[in-house]
Amino acid sequence: MLDGKVDHxxxxxxxxxxxxxxxxxxxxxxxxxxxxxYYPYRTTERFKTTYSTPSNLMxxxxxxxxxxxxxxxxxxxGRTFHALGExxxxxxxxxxxxxxxxxxxxxxxxxxxxxxxxxxxxxGKGDYLVVILNQTRSSRKFDAKxxxxxxxxxxxxxxxxxxxxxxxxxxxxxEFAVYKTR
Numbered sequence: 762m763l764d765g766k767v768d769h770x771x772x773x774x775x776x777x778x779x780x781x782x783x784x785x786x787x788x789x790x791x792x793x794x795x796x797x798x799y800y801p802y803r804t805t806e807r808f809k810t811t812y813s814t815p816s817n818l819m820x821x822x823x824x825x826x827x828x829x830x831x832x833x834x835x836x837x838x839g840r841t842f843h844a845l846g847e848x849x850x851x852x853x854x855x856x857x858x859x860x861x862x863x864x865x866x867x868x869x870x871x872x873x874x875x876x877x878x879x880x881x882x883x884x885g886k887g888d889y890l891v892v893i894l895n896q897t898r899s900s901r902k903f904d905a906k907x908x909x910x911x912x913x914x915x916x917x918x919x920x921x922x923x924x925x926x927x928x929x930x931x932x933x934x935x936e937f938a939v940y941k942t943r
Contacts, residue, residue, distance in 0.1 A: 763791070764788045768791070771793075793824075794825055794827045795824045796821075797813060812840035814934070814936070816932075820894055820896065859882065863883035865889060868908040871905045874901075879891070879893045895934060900931060900932065900934060901934075904928075906926065906927045907927075910942070913942040913943065914942065924940060
């Protein structure tokens with residue numbers, strides 16, 4: 762009933778993938794803002810400062826096509842601001858991928874990583890953004906295989922170096938890597 766009648770849907774605390782997909786199907790013409798909950802609803806209790814990692818916020822950005830809503834009462838520390846800087850810089854530079862709502866996760870496999878730990882976003886013009894997320898606190902190595910379309914090359918956006926369709930790397934705990942076709 763709300764499809765096309767509201768500007769944004771705000772959903773996704775905790776990333777229940779089944780609920781996210783159902784919401785996207787129910788509201789195909791509505792931009793989704795994905796939430797990140799930092800603070801529980803018990804406002805009378807004191808909690809230690811919390812933070813979010815770059816990979817956690819990037820996961821939210823990959824799920825959304827209308828932005829991220831951060832819900833917090835308490836003070837966040839520098840780790841969260843670092844994460845916000847990393848993610849917003851990437852989203853700003855590659856905005857057309859994050860607003861297109863075109864996902865192609867089946868084009869990528871990453872040995873040792875589960876499907877929520879990687880994403881392939883399309884821009885509707887034949888280019889792809891490959892995101893690999895380390896959502897643990899420990900460093901992890903990855904071996905990835907991307908179904909690289911003919912006539913395209915894959916570039917590590919951090920280093921600017923070309924990578925092959927089968928590539929490897931490592932990520933510190935809570936970090937992410939981004940590759941783009943051209």
